[in-house]
Amino acid sequence: MATTTAPPQARSRSVFSRPTALDGFKGYLATTDHKKIGIMYFWSVMLFFFLGGVTAWIIRAQLASAESTLVTEEVYNQAFTLHGLTMVFLVVMPLGAAFFNYLIPLQIGARDVAFPRLNAFSFWTFLFGGLFLYSSVLFNAIPNGGWFGYAPLSTQIPGDNMAFYAVGLQIVGISSLSAAVNFITTILNMRAPGMTFMRMPVFTWMTLVTNFLLLFALPIIAVALFMLNGDVVFGTQFFQPATGGDPVLWQHLFWLFGHPEVYIMILPAMGIVSEVMPTFSRKPLFGYAAMVFAGVAIGFIGFGVWAHHMFTSAVGPVARSAFGLTTMFIAVPTGIKIFNWVFTMWGGKVKFTTAMLFSVGFVSMFTIGGLSGVTHAIVPHDAQQTDTYWIVAHFHYVLFGGALFGLVSGIYYYFPKVTGKLLGEKLGKWHFWTWLLGFNLTFGPMHMSGLLGQPRRTAVLPAELGTDVALYNVLSTAGVAVLTVSASIFLFNLVTSLRSGEASGDDPWDARTLEWMTPSPTPYVNFYEIPEVTARDEFWERKYAEAEDGSLRPVPAGASQDHDPSTSPASADEHGDEFPATAGGTATVDTSGNAKASPDDVALPEDEALAKATPDDHGGDTEHIHMPDPSYWPLIMCVGLLPLGYGLTFANPALLVVGALWLMMGLFGWILEPVAEGDDDDPEPSAAAA
Amino acid sequence: MSDATTADATTQAAHHDEPTVRQYVEIAGALSVLTLMEFSTYFVEFGWLHIPILLTLMAIKFGLIVGFFMHLKYDTRLYTRLMVTGLVGALTLYGIAFLAIAEVPTLMGS
Amino acid sequence: MSAAVEETSLGLDNRKLAMWVFLGSEFMFFGAFITAYLMYLNTTAGGPDGEIFDIVYTSVSSFVLLMSSLTMVLAHHAHEQGDMRRMRMWILATAFQGLVFVGGQAYEFTKFFKEGLVPTASPFASSFFVLTGFHGVHVTVGIIMLLGLWSYSRVGKVKASQPLKTEIIGLYWHFVDVIWVIIFVVVYLIPWG
Ligand code: HEM
Ligand SMILES: [Cu+2]
Numbered sequence: 001m002a003t004t005t006a007p008p009q010a011r012s013r014s015v016f017s018r019p020t021a022l023d024g025f026k027g028y029l030a031t032t033d034h035k036k037i038g039i040m041y042f043w044s045v046m047l048f049f050f051l052g053g054v055t056a057w058i059i060r061a062q063l064a065s066a067e068s069t070l071v072t073e074e075v076y077n078q079a080f081t082l083h084g085l086t087m088v089f090l091v092v093m094p095l096g097a098a099f100f101n102y103l104i105p106l107q108i109g110a111r112d113v114a115f116p117r118l119n120a121f122s123f124w125t126f127l128f129g130g131l132f133l134y135s136s137v138l139f140n141a142i143p144n145g146g147w148f149g150y151a152p153l154s155t156q157i158p159g160d161n162m163a164f165y166a167v168g169l170q171i172v173g174i175s176s177l178s179a180a181v182n183f184i185t186t187i188l189n190m191r192a193p194g195m196t197f198m199r200m201p202v203f204t205w206m207t208l209v210t211n212f213l214l215l216f217a218l219p220i221i222a223v224a225l226f227m228l229n230g231d232v233v234f235g236t237q238f239f240q241p242a243t244g245g246d247p248v249l250w251q252h253l254f255w256l257f258g259h260p261e262v263y264i265m266i267l268p269a270m271g272i273v274s275e276v277m278p279t280f281s282r283k284p285l286f287g288y289a290a291m292v293f294a295g296v297a298i299g300f301i302g303f304g305v306w307a308h309h310m311f312t313s314a315v316g317p318v319a320r321s322a323f324g325l326t327t328m329f330i331a332v333p334t335g336i337k338i339f340n341w342v343f344t345m346w347g348g349k350v351k352f353t354t355a356m357l358f359s360v361g362f363v364s365m366f367t368i369g370g371l372s373g374v375t376h377a378i379v380p381h382d383a384q385q386t387d388t389y390w391i392v393a394h395f396h397y398v399l400f401g402g403a404l405f406g407l408v409s410g411i412y413y414y415f416p417k418v419t420g421k422l423l424g425e426k427l428g429k430w431h432f433w434t435w436l437l438g439f440n441l442t443f444g445p446m447h448m449s450g451l452l453g454q455p456r457r458t459a460v461l462p463a464e465l466g467t468d469v470a471l472y473n474v475l476s477t478a479g480v481a482v483l484t485v486s487a488s489i490f491l492f493n494l495v496t497s498l499r500s501g502e503a504s505g506d507d508p509w510d511a512r513t514l515e516w517m518t519p520s521p522t523p524y525v526n527f528y529e530i531p532e533v534t535a536r537d538e539f540w541e542r543k544y545a546e547a548e549d550g551s552l553r554p555v556p557a558g559a560s561q562d563h564d565p566s567t568s569p570a571s572a573d574e575h576g577d578e579f580p581a582t583a584g585g586t587a588t589v590d591t592s593g594n595a596k597a598s599p600d601d602v603a604l605p606e607d608e609a610l611a612k613a614t615p616d617d618h619g620g621d622t623e624h625i626h627m628p629d630p631s632y633w634p635l636i637m638c639v640g641l642l643p644l645g646y647g648l649t650f651a652n653p654a655l656l657v658v659g660a661l662w663l664m665m666g667l668f669g670w671i672l673e674p675v676a677e678g679d680d681d682d683p684e685p686s687a688a689a690a
Numbered sequence: 691m692s693d694a695t696t697a698d699a700t701t702q703a704a705h706h707d708e709p710t711v712r713q714y715v716e717i718a719g720a721l722s723v724l725t726l727m728e729f730s731t732y733f734v735e736f737g738w739l740h741i742p743i744l745l746t747l748m749a750i751k752f753g754l755i756v757g758f759f760m761h762l763k764y765d766t767r768l769y770t771r772l773m774v775t776g777l778v779g780a781l782t783l784y785g786i787a788f789l790a791i792a793e794v795p796t797l798m799g800s
Numbered sequence: 801m802s803a804a805v806e807e808t809s810l811g812l813d814n815r816k817l818a819m820w821v822f823l824g825s826e827f828m829f830f831g832a833f834i835t836a837y838l839m840y841l842n843t844t845a846g847g848p849d850g851e852i853f854d855i856v857y858t859s860v861s862s863f864v865l866l867m868s869s870l871t872m873v874l875a876h877h878a879h880e881q882g883d884m885r886r887m888r889m890w891i892l893a894t895a896f897q898g899l900v901f902v903g904g905q906a907y908e909f910t911k912f913f914k915e916g917l918v919p920t921a922s923p924f925a926s927s928f929f930v931l932t933g934f935h936g937v938h939v940t941v942g943i944i945m946l947l948g949l950w951s952y953s954r955v956g957k958v959k960a961s962q963p964l965k966t967e968i969i970g971l972y973w974h975f976v977d978v979i980w981v982i983i984f985v986v987v988y989l990i991p992w993g
Contacts, residue, residue, distance in 0.1 A: 181821050185821060189809050190814075215825045223832035243921075244843035319793055671952070741990055759873045760971055768810065768820075772823070773820065775824055776823070779828060781831070784832065788838070791839060
C-alpha cells in the first residue's frame, strides 16, 4: 500500500503527529513537496522583487536631476545597499532556486529531492533571512555600506546597520548551503535509470555546477561575515587598521565569494535558455557537450578571477596582470555558449513565443554585458572605469539583461507545467517589448554617463559633469518608469492567467525533456512510474522518429518505442507543425493503461491526484509509490534563527541562548519525527513491513 | 554513467576488508607516535628542516585518519574526490590570496 | 532508504554522500580562518603573541581529541557487528573525550584572558580565538550529536541494523579531529616567529 502515513505506534513518539494535510494553507506550512516549495520560492521572490523595485525608484528619483536633495545621503546609501542586497540575494538567487526546486526532480525523473525536509528548511531559512534583513527598517538600521560591505567603512559606520547586513546574509547563506548539499546529492544520486551524466538536460547540468559553486563559495563569505560581525558587534580587530588589521583581507574574501556568486546567478538562467531555445527552434541543442563543458569551465575559472574587482585596490602588479589574464580567459567559455545558442536557432523552425523572445533577449543583452566585462579585464582601462556608471551598466546587462531575462523566459516556459494553463501570450509580448525597451532605456545611457565620469555609489549627481550626463540620467529614470509599467503588465498577466488562463494541456510546447512527460500541472507523485531513459532528449525521441529522408515522423501512441505504458507519448495528431497550445486542453498524455484514467486528472487538486496514484488505481501490479510526509519541523526549527540572529546583531546573550536552544530542540524534534518510507531516513521496520 | 552503478557496487562489496579492531588500535598507536614526534620538535632544533618535518608528520596523520578512520581507502573514489576538491581548492585559492596580499609589502603587518 | 541504496544512481546512500559533500565545503570554511591567522601572526598591536601558548598543555588535549577518533571508529565497528552495548560504551567514551577537549579549551581561553590575550586585543588575537573557537563549536556540535546517538540507540530509535548512522556522525567527528591535526601544527607547533 502507499505508505504516506506512518504507522500509529511510530507516530506516538513525536511531539506532534506528523501532519498529513496536503492542501490549503497548512499544507504549505508543512510541505516537503519540492513543487510547492518551488512555488513558495517564486512568490517570495515576487514580494522581494517589488521591494527591490521600490529601492530602485529611490535611487533613480534622486539621480534624475543634478545636485538633487530629494533624499538625504543616508537614505540614498540605505536605498542602494538594500537594492543590491535584495536583487542579488533575495531575487535572482532564490528565483534560480525556485526553478531548481520545481524542475530538478522532474528533469532527472525522481519523485522528490534527496532530503525533502532539508529542502523545506532551506526555503524557510531563506524567507526568514530576507525578512530579518528587512526588519532592519523597524530598528532604523537599514544596511548602508553597499552590497559589497567594504571594510573599514562597514566596520566603522555607527549603529547596527552593518550588523544586520552581516547576520542577514549569514542566514540567507545557510539556506543556500543546505540547498546546495541537497541538490548536489539529488542530481548525483537520484537520476532515473538510464539517465547518464551526458544525458542530463543542460538545465540540470547548470544546476549541478551552480550548486558546487555555492558549496565552495559560501563558506568563504560565511567566514568573512563572521569576521565582520565580530568587528561590528563584538570588538574584534580583523579589519581595523588602527591595530594593524587589513581591510584588503575583506575585499579578497568578499570577491573570492563574489565572483563565483555572479556565475551562481547567471548559470541557472543559461540552463533555462538552453532548454527554451531547442524547443522553439525544433532542433536539438547545438553542441550539447560543448555547452556542458563550457558551463563546468566557467565554474572552475570563475574561482580564479576575483581580484579583477580590486585592480585599483592594494593589489600588486603581478596579481593585476595574472587576474587580468584569467578574466579574459573566462570570456572564452562564455563565448562558446553564445555561439551554441545562435547555432541552435540557425536553420531551425524558430517560433517566437514569449518564452523564446525572452531567451533571444537574454542572448543579445548578455552579449553586450559580456563585452563591457572584457573591457574591465584590461587593467589600465579598468582603472579609468572602475567606480563609474560604466560598471553599473556592465553588471545590469549581465544580471538584468542576462540572468533575469533568462529566468523570466523560464517563467513563461514553465508556467503551463506548474499550473496547466498558458501564461497569456498577447500580454506576454507586450511585457517583453516594454521590458526590453525599458531595460535598455534605463541601463544603456549608463554606458555613456559612466564613460563621461559619473561616479557610482554617490548620492548626488554632480552638476559639473554637464548637461549630457544629466540628460542620460533623465533617460535612465524614464526607463524605470517604462519598466514599472512592464512589470505591472507581467503581474496582471500572471494573476489573470492563473485565474482564467487558457488550458495548456500536458505538453503545450512540444518539448523535449522528461519534465514534460508528466501531466500538467504536475501531480503530487510526479511520475506514476519512473521512466527509463535512453536518449538525451528522451521525451522527444519517444514522440518522433526520423524518416528516411531525415524528416520527423510522429511515433503513434502505444507504438513499440515507449518503455512503460504510463508515460507514453501524446497522441500523434498533437504534434503537427501547428502551435500545439492552440489545441487547448486536449493534449493529454495517452496513458494506454490505467495509471491516469481520465483527461481531467490534470485539474485534480493534488491530494486527489495522490489518491489516484495509489496502487488500487493502478490495478495493483505497479510499483510501490512512497512519498515524503509533510512536516512542521523545518519551519519550527527555522524560527530559532531569528533570536539567534538578533542576538548576534545586538550582542544579546539571552537571545543567543534562546536561539541556540530552540535550534537544538528543533533538530531533535526533526530527528525524532517518525519517518515514512521514501523519506530521508531508514523506514521504521513496521512501515517497511506494511 | 550507467556503468557507475556496477563500478560502485564493487566498491561497496570491498567493505569486507575493512580494518579489524586490532588494526584500528595499531593505527591509533601510529598516530600517537607521530604526535609524540611532533611534540618533540618543540624541544629539539631542526634548523631549516623544522617546518618541513612538522608538515610531513601532519600530512601523514591526516592521511591515516581520512584513509582508515574515515574509510576513504575502502569507499568509493567519489568521496575522496569531494574531499580533495575542498582541500586543494582551499589551499590554492587561499594560497593565491595570501601571495597577492604579500605582494603589497606595507600591508603585511610588521 | 538504506534498502533503496542499490536503486540510487551511484549505488551510494544519500545521507553519507551528503555528509561528504558538506565536509568538502568545510575545508573552505576552516581554510579561510587559518589564512587570516597566518596573515596576522605578527599583527599583535603590542599585545601577547604566539609565545603565550602552553605547548605541553595543548599537546595533551590534542592527544585526547586524537584518541577520541579511535573510540569513534571502534563504536562504528561495534555497531556494524550489531554489538549495541559496546557501541554505546565507545560513543560515551568519545563524547567524554570531546568534553575533556572542549573543557580544556575553555580553561586555556580563560588563562589567556588573564594574560591579556582577548579577542579584541589585536588582529592576531581575534583570528586565534575565532579559528579555535569555531573549531570548539564544531566539537560541541559533535558531542551533542554523539549524545543524541547514544540516547536514541537506548530507546531503539537507532537500531543495530543501522550502523550507517554511527558512521555518518563518525565522519563528522573524524573531520573535526583532522582539522585539529592541522591547527595543532600550524597554530601551535610551528615556530613562525
Ligand atoms: C565575460 C565575462 C565577464 C567579465 C570579463 C567580467 C568582468 C568584470 C570586471 C573586471 C568587473 C570589475 C569592474 C570594476 O569594478 O572595476 C566586473 C564587475 C561586475 N560584474 Fe562582471 N564580468 C563578466 C561577466 C559577468 C557576469 C556574467 C555577471 C553576473 C551575472 C557579472 C557581474 C558583475 C557585477 C555584479 C560586477 C560589479 C560588482 C561591484 O563592484 O559591485 N559579470 N565584471
Ligand atoms: Cu567578477
